[in-house]
Amino acid sequence: MRKASKTPPKAAAPASSRIVRAFRWIGQGRLVAIACMLGLVAFRLLDPALLETARLRTFDFYQILKPRERAPLPVVIVDIDERSLREIGQWPWPRSDVADLLRTIGRAGGIAVAFDILFAEPDRLSPDRFGRSIARLSGEAAAELDRLPNTDTLLAETMGQMRIVVGQAARGRDTAQNAEQPGTPVAFIGPDPRSHLITYPGLLRNIEPLDAAASGRGLLSILPDLDSIVRRVALVAAVGETIHPSLSVELLRVATGGNAVAIKTDAAGVRSVVVGGVEVPTDPRGRIWIHYTPHDKARFVSAVDLMRGSFNVDRIRNHLVLVGTSAIGLLDLKATPLDPAMPGVEVHAQILETILDKSYLVRPNYALGAEIVLAIALSLLVVILAPILGAIPVLFLGMAIAAATVGGSWYLYIEHRMLIDVVYPLMTSFTAFMILVFLNYRREEVQRQQIRSAFGQYLAPSFVEQIARNPERLSLGGETRKMTFLFSDVRDFTAISESYKSDPQGLTTLMNRFLTPLSDAILRQGGTIDKYMGDAIMAFWNAPLDTPDHAADACAAALEMVRRLAEVNAARLAEDEKAGRTHVPLRVGIGLNTGDCVVGNMGSEFRFDYSVMGDAVNLASRLEGQTKTYGVTIIAGAETARGAADDYAFLEIDRIRVKGKSEPETIHCLVGDAKMRRDPAFLEEKTVFASMLNAYRSQDWSTAAAALTRFAEIAPPALAGLVPAYRARLARLSMTPPGPVWDGVFTAETK
Template sequence: MTSSRLIRLCAFLLVGALSMAHVLGVLRLGFVERIETLSYDLRLKLGAATGQDPRIVIIDIDERSLAEQGRWPWPRDRLARLVDELSLRQGVAVIGFDVVFSEPDTSSGLQVLRELAAGPLADIDAFSRQLDLLSPTLDFDQRFAAALARSPVILGYYFTTSATPTSSGLLPAPLFFASDFAGHDDRLMRATGFGANIESLQVASRGAGHFTPIFDADGQTRRVPLLIEYDGEYYEALALAVARHFLNAPLPQLGFPQASQAYGALEWLQLGERVIPVDLQAAALIPYRGRQGSFIYLSATDVLEGRLPEGELDGRIALVGTSAPGLMDLRSTPVGNAFPGVEIHANMIAGIIDGSIRHRPAWTLGYEAVCVAALWALLSSFLFRAGPAPSLAAIALVTVLTWWGTLQAWLTWHLVLPVATLLCMSLALYAVHTVISLFVEARAKKQIAGLFGQYVPPAVVEELAANPALASMEGDSREMSVLFSDIRGFTSISEGMPPQELTRLINRYLSEMTESIQMHGGTVDKYIGDAIMAFWGAPIPSPDHARNAVLAALDMQRRAERLRHEFALHGWPQLHIGIGLSTGMMTVGNMGSVFRRAYTVMGDAVNLGSRLESLTKQYGALVLASERTRESAGAGICWQELDRIRVKGKDVAVTIHEAVADATSTGNPEEAHDLFAAMLDAYRHTHWDTALDLLDRLEAAGERSALVTLYRARIAHFRENPPAADWDGVFTFDSK
């Protein structure tokens, strides 16, 4: 066996061992669990029902209810009216409260009046007699309890698992006792405390169920614990209690498999003819119908004020809860990040009634182990002999069949079969196979791509990979060309556009300009807002760096013209750009700090390119270039000398040229070129009248007004402030 085949075999064995260890729980792989969770969520959404379930309505304590009825908690005489409205006038079958009433209601002031009657006003018989008459009216808890007693109401409460537990209120009667789980594996959630309803309310109601949440590792709610153990007794969830009363079903029965000696954990609850599958924690998977709004929401204030027609809710389940963010009952779920807890109960109740709760039975562990072993053997033997294309086809086929099979099990049999380990193992085997096959020949290419992939076009990366000796991140000094471009008036453009539209515009513009630069072999150094800096001649030396830079600049202007037409269709502003080009000795390399570095260029020639870009506005030029760029660019490019200048901070004068196309002027390009050259000669010899006459002819010929205006202003200045007798025609800029 060759060394490469031995390495491949060892890698395959490692992948198989890790996969099996994950299945058996010896080594849990977090990313596989996360993929399993994502696949579950995807199946949940694909298999979700459509439309609203009319059997369950949510009486929503929403923002409008709080605005009309006052802040929460409401006085319980108002809740008594709500219960009577739902039960007596609307005729609902069951009312479930996703609310706990753990403290007496003191909003009526009855307690204060009683303290006065027993204290400072004890001697006033009239006060005591009047208080006795008013007490039934002011005892809001009693009024609420009376409403509960005459209505089919299931209250809600919660359990806690803190190390320092507290308890309040009265728990309902438990469903099961420790003796019911004797001899079985009991891994149910164990509570240490609770917050239940006050005794008078609990006694008056038909029952109560807890709404204690259970969260998965990612903080989302996918399950409801139908049973929770507290002090050796087992209590049912609110959803189970409501569904049980709605169905008029007997107390549920515990479902243990016949082979309980093998893994004697609870697997289901038997509710009449319905089987409710649960996991080891007696938690059931929530069968979400869809996003928030899969059930009818009615504002609690509308119910309280009698705005619903009588009998509108006849025979339905009414769940009283809240969607108001301020009441803190919003949870993260696979179908929404701010999902009302009351709708979670609605989904659970509907699933119990319909028998549509998905099951992840204990035997899926053995199923997954067998599938992993069989698939590993099949793929390993095939990949040893297959080439890249058949290997990819095999992995694609395995992925499709695995996913299709698990989706069919979900939709047809309500089974939740594991899929992530199989998919991850398949992809890992293919990845190992591919990496080992390509490792030796790809090593150099990967190194080059890592060094230069973010800077240069793909073609340059390929050339560097083919010739690694050309690649170096070390500092170097060489002749190169640099380009600076900028959008004119971009600040005013950006201030007048919405952020989303501005983002689309600038991304479209930068993509088009970058494509032009890379198409001509340039390296994008950086984006500075709307500005672009690029250079030619590195990392691969190029004798045509100046020519390529000029061709890229001209192409950028042509693309900018096309973009103006495109942007007009979107109603976007027109973009006009100026480009500065400079050629000379520059230092290039990976520069920066210990915190951040960048492959860039610096030097006087770089600074000149930036200054030339700034000057395009004053000259009305599209592409300004230095004398060295013009000399190095070679033949075939039309140039127009514009000026000799001395930029701020430099003593050496620079001749600047514009790279022009045939459409630079609206008249005859050659005539305009000759006229401007003659004007420039007259200007430099201080023949002001001749120069002005030529400027008039240029303007009449359609030459750019900015350039004509600039030289007219200079001539006016020099007439009032004549230059020195030995003036060399150089104009000095006092600002950058």
Template sequence: MQRFSGSFPWQHSFARRRDVQIIVLAAAILASMVLVQRLPAWRLIDHRSFDYLTTVQPPALPERGPIIVAIDEPSLAEINLQWPWPRTLHARLVTALRAAGAHVIGLDIIFSEPSTAEADKTFASVLGPDVVLAGDESLISSPQADQLIRTMPLSMFTDAGAVAGIASVSLHEDGVLRAIPNRDESFAGAILRTAARPVPPSEGELLLQSYGGPRTYPTVSYYQALEPEAFLPNGLFRDRIVIVGLSLQNAPSISSGGADAFATPATIRNGRLTAGAEVQATFVDNLRTGDGIAKAGPGYSGVFLLSAIAFASLLVWRGTNWLTWFGAAIAITLAVLGSLVVLRATGIFMSPASPAVSLAAVVLAQSSIDYAAERRSRRQITKAFSQYLSPELVERLAKDPERLKLGGETRELTILFCDVRGFSAIAEDLKDDPAHLTQLVNRLLTPLSNVILKHGGTIDKYIGDCIMAFWNAPLPDPNHARHAVSAALEMLKAVTDLNSELRSEAEGVGPTFPELRVGIGINTGTCVVGNMGSDSRFDYSALGDAVNLAARLETASKDYGVPILLGEATVLQLLDAFEIRELESTTVRGRNEVSRVFTLASTSP
């Protein structure tokens, strides 16, 4: 029979390697994340993180921010002129807004080409230092070189006192507008300087803080602004920045697109594009109030990433289970919330994507390693113990290998020895037929072994025709004495059944064998149980005086003429579960002290 031999080396080596393994794993994930962060696809993940975080409870719209004069559908219908509208109409608008008290008038319209001389002259005549005109800048790429094309208002307009600013914007790789343009030359920067407001220096990329979706800013139609006294509340434009531009009343969706309309961080929430005039108003307020968002430097981001990986390593240091994933989920949530808190408190964006993914990667990788090791451990335990533990006990042990304490432990056991009476005579009768003798032994030991396993016992070893078994190891069994005695009774019945089978088989067709009989000794006591043997080979076995006494009781059962002999320690644990008869105390062979011995009344002669 295959036996469990040796300790479980994979468990010991795995324990020794675990610390180093986790450190190497953490370092590998850190290096991988540093490389992955350079990929364009990963930048899109950071961009999406920015969109979601900056639109969670965004700041309220700043007070007395810009007002939008929209070139919208009602204006196109009311004015009923083909676009582009004549510049004399724009001259009327500037005059009306200035008369209504507008502090700065920003026209997000490109006036780079001359129209009629009279119209241009009329428009120039109303311009002044309180008017900001839009310019455009575009990059044209070719195989030979990249060329920057700048389109600015006609010089006659700037000579008339108007200020020019670049209104073009840069989109990220996914087509979303997040970056505030260069403040030195931008349209929004020019508006703020014209309003005598400070403009932050252009040091590093500044990102857009959205205040909401389309039409967040107060908006009036172009035709209304031409006659504010007729259509609008008195004093609406007084001391306000006014931005004029295309702003469709029904903001277009991403799929439909739209003229001078952009996807912004708010688009991820509402799926709508924001008009260019409103985007410029957001730029103005971001710069005016300091709501613009700076990206965290590599140092801060690196510390954030290292902290997440270090925390993940601590989570998996001792092992992984569902609590590990629960802790990882909490940590990821805290990373996201921490990023949001830093964003709102400091105006700095630290993407939680890399720390969150790295943390999850450490936990997932180590959990996978631990799962594979556990599966391997279960297979080895099942293979090692399946032939001398019941399937139920093997399954419990495989599910919880920690219950198997390798290397030896002190535990109270109930030990059973079972030996065949008169086996030498049987062996002599079959000396010329060893195969038949082996078959007979196996036919006897198989049902006896099955009975032991059925009652939760552990088969320690086979010694010829003798079986040694014990209860209460490797898994605890609080009723080990009772189970051992119950097994002994059923073993006697199994021998009786086998004798009946052998007699039936032998009637008229074969040799007659003497009736098989067994003697069983059972004793309870403290033993050392675990791996016993040399450095190269071990057996899971039990040692101790209680084992020796159980063996002596089995031998003495023949002298007493009873099939089962019990030690005193075993009887004390049976709690009247069986009818016990005490026999005459004696000194069993191999021991000097007198021992009280007992048998089961039901098996007495």
């Protein structure tokens, strides 16, 4: 008989131990990367604005690389352009002129006409209304004007003889205006779509005679995406419980003689809109992706050419006609993927062309699922291979996968006009890769973080980074560098502070509220904030790190500071109005100057700061003080203006001896960016003011005064303060001329 073994059998390992061993085999880095990947899946399902904007910008890039090719389609824009306004007169024109324009379109053979214009009030230029607006008009003249035809009636009669679509604007508040007037019949094929459509509480319509005479009524309103770019336009939208078609859809319906617009729906929302026998695919909210072509002047016929009869009839015959404006002053400009300022009427034309050409951009319903699956697959591939292959081979593998992913998305866009996002899958997989890389270098980063924590509250961020890499730089000393300096100060802040006598905490909150965005504007342009002096800020560029374009960077920061302060004032105004308080806006003065100075660690062995000293610094401070004298916001020295002349708009405003300096300085007002520098209006302002300065320095006071008067007529608000400053100076000098030895330099009496 065999003896039983004395060794007991091995007990099965507990389940918890197996899980622990599995986790150890997977590794901390892989677990963190997988957890992050799952978090990003949830992030995609939430689809915050940042992620949506990145996706939309990708689709914009596709259209920029390969826009729709413009085919010869029967769509034309009758354009109330700058030339029309110059030759016919300012808008609005008399409705009798609009009626003449319609009759010309009708005689030329236009199929149907849509107005990208709203006639919400009666014509103030109608003879009967115009007569009542003239004071002391004789009774006989008033009676004669009353007998003339009403221009609204004339326009309504003309519209009744043609196929006309008038626009109506969705409003952000409820209104019962013209509620009794008819709308376009809308039929549903499937469930009621109202819960899915873009909905507005109110509607602004045309006056009753014109609305009643029109063959159709379409929504003018175009709701842009979160970044204010128009990519998708609702073909139908709800106003209250009533569904209205867009202007483009209504024009197609009227042109084809259709009685109604049909909406096909399913449980997910809208599938398509049917108009004129054409089924247009949409997203669940009833929106169409516009397949843009670049802005094309060939789409436009100037309204003045039609009114003068100097146009090619073939441009109108058998065409759908949109009447709108490209004039900048009428403010109907839209940002699109291809153009930052496309006329709104051209957007409507591009919608029509997209439909007529059937060149639809499509984002299928399964796109979200496909993008999430792709993101998970790529991320898991990185998580599995990175620890095995190493970072560099995985990097090249990732580049190959990224190229294939982007190439596939591009192929779908080119061949099938399908919009599939690659930003999210690549972002997710790249995040997993970066987590693995990050954990490998965590120990070194912890050491650097200790230095950052110790000195980050005292020194400039860029200097802290240098210390983290080179701790030996913590010693006294300085160097001479050419730098640009910025001083800013809030105007009348003492008076503002007095209003907070009983609320010192409120004053602190106010200072933090405006100093934070102003400081952020400086730091974002690579500046170092030297110190805060109450409500004032001192900053500099080109130290401790080299910044070749330091003058331009400082100018960019100054303009951004002004813009951000305007945002703060707008928010404070709304709060003050809501609370019933008197609103006192914050105004800032900024001085800029470029020159040599000494920069480095200054102080004692026990306490020192990284700071600057030199004459150029003092001049920047004096120039900030002179913004009050000249009534402008930003004054720059000559060296700064020269350094940033190619990128920014400057206006020379004087030669001045600031307090404490004997040498004169040519000073300039910083007006705007490169776009402003090329603006014809600014060039005219610059020319006129230069002629005033030449006459002023030549002691030709009358010529200088005449040029200053002309400048006052054209000067924008940002430069308007120069007018009273020079008007007072010219009046004083003409009464007491300085004599032949005068050098034309103004000596400042104050800081």
